[in-house]
Amino acid sequence: MAENKNKPTQVGDTGHVWDGIRELDNPCPRWWLNALYLSGLIVVVYFVLYPSLPLVHESTKGLLGWTQINEYKEDLAKVEAKRAPFDDKLAAMSVNEILADQDMLNYAIGSSKVLFGDNCAACHGTGGAPAAGAGYPNLTDDDWLYGGTVDEIEMSIAKGRQGNMPAHEKLLKPEEVDQLVKFAVDSSNGVTNEAGLALFNAKGCFACHGADAKGIKAMGSANLTDKIWRFSGDEDQIRHTILHGVNDASDKLTRVAVMPQWSQKLSVMLQARAYAIADGEDPDEIDWTDELDGTEAERLSETDIKKLAVYVHQFGGGQ
């Protein structure tokens, strides 16, 4: 064939002619042909090694036994294997110990973003700040109903929280409500309101909000003297809260404010440890068989809650 190359007219053709232009039957470059045969060979090898031919119910399996889902699972296992030493270490640490250890802190924060997004962001917002007026607590400010130390945040997540304020629609006269609304606004702005304070004390508001109206951490009552409002600083909204209360089942218009319990087990354990420390006992000596009966619900693992507590603490408002 090679000797014909200089004389294309003597080369055979394929019989195809368009406007007098013949398609010649010159050979392809040899390296190109070899590459073509090689790719054909690769297809055959591929068909033998990998799942390929679709049959009636399923495809051929291939000698390597490779599947997409297995590859995914293997990769996932690799990620988990990489995380395992950190998670194991984290499980044995308290939240305060995590805060003190920069490496573990970085790991806890880094691995909590998805956890927070999946479980918390629906109410509290992706960055810990809920949409304005949505009525969920902001986790990035320095005002904490139940305390802002990392221990207290851990407890809040584990135990869940449910605020409580009775509806006052039937207990107060409208002008008394107006006066209390004014008192709340004045307190937030740092303005003294003697008449309001007298009514606040007379109607028993101090029992929950405290004699100084700064709220009581153990009850989770709101601080009325700072600039941050649990629901809203708008006068109508304050009036609504006073009239209908929070989580008062007897009032249909009551505000609903419930944080779910994420681990009953952890909340019991944290409580028991706190009591033990208060009694001067070693919390590591607690006999958990007395405290736990094995039926405690766990929506999130202890490690996940620790990570979230640290993550929330690092939003900028942790104490």
Next chain:
Amino acid sequence: MSEVKNNPNINIDDLYEDVSEWRINTGDIKIVAKRLPGGFRTLKWLGMSVWSILFLGPYIRFNGAQAVLFDLPQRQFNIFHVTIYPQDIWMLSLTLLFFAILLAAVTSIAGRVFCGYFCFQTVWTDIYTWIEGKIEGNTPQKALKFSKAPWTINKLSLKALKHGLWLLIGLFTGISFVAWFTDAYQLWDDLFSFQVSLTALIIIASFTGGTYLFAGFMREQVCFWLCPYARLQGVMYDQDTVLPSYDAERGEPRARVKKGEDFSTRGSCVDCNVCVAVCPTGIDIRKGQQEGCITCGLCIDACDSIMDKTNQPHGLIRYASYKELHHNAPVVPLYKRFRVIIYGLILLLALSGIVYGFTHLSPTEFKVIHERQPLFVLLSDGSIQNKYTVKLLNKTKNTIKVHFDIEGLEGAILHGLDDMEIEPGKVVPVTALVRVHRDQLDADLIPIVFIGKVENSTIAIRYESMFMSPKQ
């Protein structure tokens, strides 16, 4: 075919007359190019010798470390005393731009200079064919005789020697390439103790195999069928580009020479075919400019040697522009050629950018990223808090101690950004909180400057960011 042949209106032979001049080399004939000495041959050796940098460069040491090391795992390029981090990678794009335009500029001036004198494909092929010529014979006749000879021990050992040498060159090429990316001396240690990493091994093997295949077997086929630059460079020619060309006006009509013949009545070309014999891609330059020509100038050397023998002046084949050959036009000086001026300007721009980059390399990389979610937080005392992530990369070779401060916002207090010690090449992200009382804010968007002072140093660190607050 018969159908066409029977059609009297179409003269197939006319149709293909032009095409028949083309000899399309599809690789089934091995080209054994004759080697002749000459000026362009020397030039080619000089051009090729640039590649010795590839083999020797990695062994140069500077301050106890490899002088030029492209350290991919550490994400840094070390070039003598300069360390380039990914943040400075824009200089690499300028460098690439520089060389791309250099290729274009040189091509528009003097053709495929890169192909002819520098290209790794033609350079390695030249070395491989030189070895082959020494072992199997350096003329087509000797090579054919060798390949037709019976398989004796002698032929086998000569073949083994050739392939061995080829593979050895390939191997050295691979090792030398890898040596730019890892400590060269350590690499040899690892190679001899069989501890070299799998990645390095795969790269060395690919280079060995690739070199062996491309320079040993594919040769000019790469230039013909695979190389994109070969196609690209052709379009950069214009009628002022000087290329190795055959002066047909002087050379034709060509004829074999007789003793004592007078050249004034005939063409200068004696049809000795030596220009074809020396061509590494096997083309005939007398058929004009063509895709296979890598403008190596070896045919010029060859033709000049024949001109000497026939007592004619040099330059029947010479570097000449289309205008010079066909219109007898004088050579246009470079500064009057629009293309060259534009290419030159881009080259200058890229070069000044690279020089600026190298002389203005910052010893640190400072970034302050404003938290997006939430943009600001109202605190219980009525102040507004913004959160920032501060990242400071230390590009010096020493640990630095930095003290941070903020400027530009009256009454702003910086929290959580303590003095930091940063190790060389490390970046530590730290959270910073800035608080301002609401009464002191007069706009919802106020510029704020983060400043870092490096202890015992003049390094200035500065980053302008924004402080955001609710609409007033």
